[in-house]
Amino acid sequence: MKTILLTNDDSIYAKGLKSLAESLKGLGKLYVVAPNKPQSGMGHAITIGIPLRLEKIQFMDNVEAFACSGTPADCVKLGVDKVLKMKPDLCVSGINHGPNHAINVLYSGTMSAAIEASIERIPSIGISLLDYDLDADFSEAQTIAFELAQKLLKQKNNQNICLNVNVPKKSKIPLKGFKICRQANAKYDEDFLLRKDPAGHEYFWMSGVFKNQDIRKDTDVYALEHHYASIVPVSFDLTNEPLKKKLTTLWKS
Amino acid sequence: MKTILLTNDDSIYAKGLKSLAESLKGLGKLYVVAPNKPQSGMGHAITIGIPLRLEKIQFMDNVEAFACSGTPADCVKLGVDKVLKMKPDLCVSGINHGPNHAINVLYSGTMSAAIEASIERIPSIGISLLDYDLDADFSEAQTIAFELAQKLLKQKNNQNICLNVNVPKKSKIPLKGFKICRQANAKYDEDFLLRKDPAGHEYFWMSGVFKNQDIRKDTDVYALEHHYASIVPVSFDLTNEPLKKKLTTLWKS
Numbered sequence: 001m002k003t004i005l006l007t008n009d010d011s012i013y014a015k016g017l018k019s020l021a022e023s024l025k026g027l028g029k030l031y032v033v034a035p036n037k038p039q040s041g042m043g044h045a046i047t048i049g050i051p052l053r054l055e056k057i058q059f060m061d062n063v064e065a066f067a068c069s070g071t072p073a074d075c076v077k078l079g080v081d082k083v084l085k086m087k088p089d090l091c092v093s094g095i096n097h098g099p100n101h102a103i104n105v106l107y108s109g110t111m112s113a114a115i116e117a118s119i120e121r122i123p124s125i126g127i128s129l130l131d132y133d134l135d136a137d138f139s140e141a142q143t144i145a146f147e148l149a150q151k152l153l154k155q156k157n158n159q160n161i162c163l164n165v166n167v168p169k170k171s172k173i174p175l176k177g178f179k180i181c182r183q184a185n186a187k188y189d190e191d192f193l194l195r196k197d198p199a200g201h202e203y204f205w206m207s208g209v210f211k212n213q214d215i216r217k218d219t220d221v222y223a224l225e226h227h228y229a230s231i232v233p234v235s236f237d238l239t240n241e242p243l244k245k246k247l248t249t250l251w252k253s
Numbered sequence: 254m255k256t257i258l259l260t261n262d263d264s265i266y267a268k269g270l271k272s273l274a275e276s277l278k279g280l281g282k283l284y285v286v287a288p289n290k291p292q293s294g295m296g297h298a299i300t301i302g303i304p305l306r307l308e309k310i311q312f313m314d315n316v317e318a319f320a321c322s323g324t325p326a327d328c329v330k331l332g333v334d335k336v337l338k339m340k341p342d343l344c345v346s347g348i349n350h351g352p353n354h355a356i357n358v359l360y361s362g363t364m365s366a367a368i369e370a371s372i373e374r375i376p377s378i379g380i381s382l383l384d385y386d387l388d389a390d391f392s393e394a395q396t397i398a399f400e401l402a403q404k405l406l407k408q409k410n411n412q413n414i415c416l417n418v419n420v421p422k423k424s425k426i427p428l429k430g431f432k433i434c435r436q437a438n439a440k441y442d443e444d445f446l447l448r449k450d451p452a453g454h455e456y457f458w459m460s461g462v463f464k465n466q467d468i469r470k471d472t473d474v475y476a477l478e479h480h481y482a483s484i485v486p487v488s489f490d491l492t493n494e495p496l497k498k499k500l501t502t503l504w505k506s
Contacts, residue, residue: 043326044296044359051456052445073296073360077443078457103372105491106297106365107326119356119440151504161496180501182492187372192334195304203304204331233496238358238368239435243414243486248433251404 002028002153003088007075009039009109012067016095021060023142024149032065033079042109045071072113091117095141096128101166101220102186115236118162123152131169140175141167144229164232168224178229184219186212255281255406258341260328262292262362265320269348274313276395277402285318286332295362298324325366344370348394349381354419354473355439364417368489371415376405380418390423397482417485421477431482437472439465
């Protein structure tokens with residue numbers, strides 16, 4: 001029987017995680033190790049200098065579940081080492097409430113959990129729905145999660161597969177399927193709001209508008225705008241190969 | 254006159270940041286926006302749902318400096334938008350106390366600040382010394398920081414240059430120079446220690462051994478072992494191009 005580790009960054013109490021477990025329960029034995037509080041925007045943070053706690057909780061029949069005091073990346077590390085005590089056949093993180101396309105992959109706790117699994121050579125999927133609603137309709141994302149989890153479990157030499165999957169918000173237009181994409185070169189234009197607290201001290205709220213200036217048609221943003229789920233295969237090797245070559249020549253090193 | 258934004262993840266009070274400012278002060282007008290507390294292991298976390306504070310502090314003559322309540326990535330966003338109110342010519346993050354080579358690039362707050370600058374098309378350097386000592390000898394790292402900052406400021410079309418620089422711990426063997434490298438495929442083997450608190454409840458300490466199984470000679474780990482500073486040009490596009498091609502064929506999408 002296959003073993004699947006589930007996690008997320010919206011906390012173990014989020015609807016998206018429960019929806020994920022429901023969609024995958026036919027594929028193997030599920031374990032959940034997820035944060036005990038929301039950890040959105042946590043990126044690839046890990047907990048250093050503070051001990052971690054695990055608390056067993058009731059989650060779903062036949063699913064062992066633990067709330068963890070750490071970050072999503074901590075959940076994967078601790079889940080593998082102390083809950084499963086072995087590498088699972090697959091790790092799936094999500095279903096996130098809100099997009100993790102384009103540059104969001106770096107800020108996302110959901111994706112960092114999937115990437116952490118990939119570092120351990122565990123095939124992994126991070127999946128997100130473009131809908132922040134706590135009570136969002138996850139049905140199409142559930143179908144995609146099931147299909148991809150099934151594909152990855154069957155795929156030979158799957159240890160280096162890490163997928164960033166985003167699913168359009170449910171609408172009248174049905175999902176057309178999925179596209180294998182590249183990460184769009186799209187980002188936020190930040191604009192911090194300056195306010196004053198009751199004592200007269202200044203504080204700032206981060207605020208920003210997501211802007212896509214990438215005109216290529218094989219990006220995640222493009223696929224999502226055309227009613228496809230986007231799948232970006234992700235690497236944890238950040239080496240910029242063309243720049244490495246260029247600087248080696250320029251700087252003669 | 255050139256404008257340089259400095260930050261780090263060890264906090265605005267760390268020796269490494271002061272050493273960095275001393276080494277770069279001849280190159281332009283320096284601004285410091287750095288965390289008001291240590292933020293090691295913060296990865297690319299950003300602060301969502303909590304306001305941010307900036308506090309002007311005395312740092313060094315002719316250097317405007319602000320302690321920020323947020324993460325290293327927040328410091329860059331807020332520094333550009335509200336302190337400089339324009340993009341600097343260069344952003345340098347560090348000098349970090351401890352290594353950010355190989356997979357550490359993902360966990361590192363230092364590198365995430367440099368990467369955040371790169372997302373904004375600001376040329377950037379994250380620089381780390383392989384010495385955790387609070388009072389480490391930063392002299393060789395200072396020389397490298399100065400040389401690279403000077404190179405980047407002079408380089409045409411430098412907007413996409415983001416460098417992960419690591420410098421060996423000061424020893425009797427003098428630094429041999431620098432090498433342009435790739436990120437080594439080296440990571441931690443985690444081993445969580447299980448303990449009990451005074452109330453009898455279990456808790457875990459993250460612990461681990463860094464292991465390099467990458468035998469290539471153009472990696473950062475190899476260069477550092479051979480007394481060179483390692484320079485890995487870094488990209489924020491995580492698309493795994495070979496895997497994208499492979500899955501497009503396999504899954505016919």
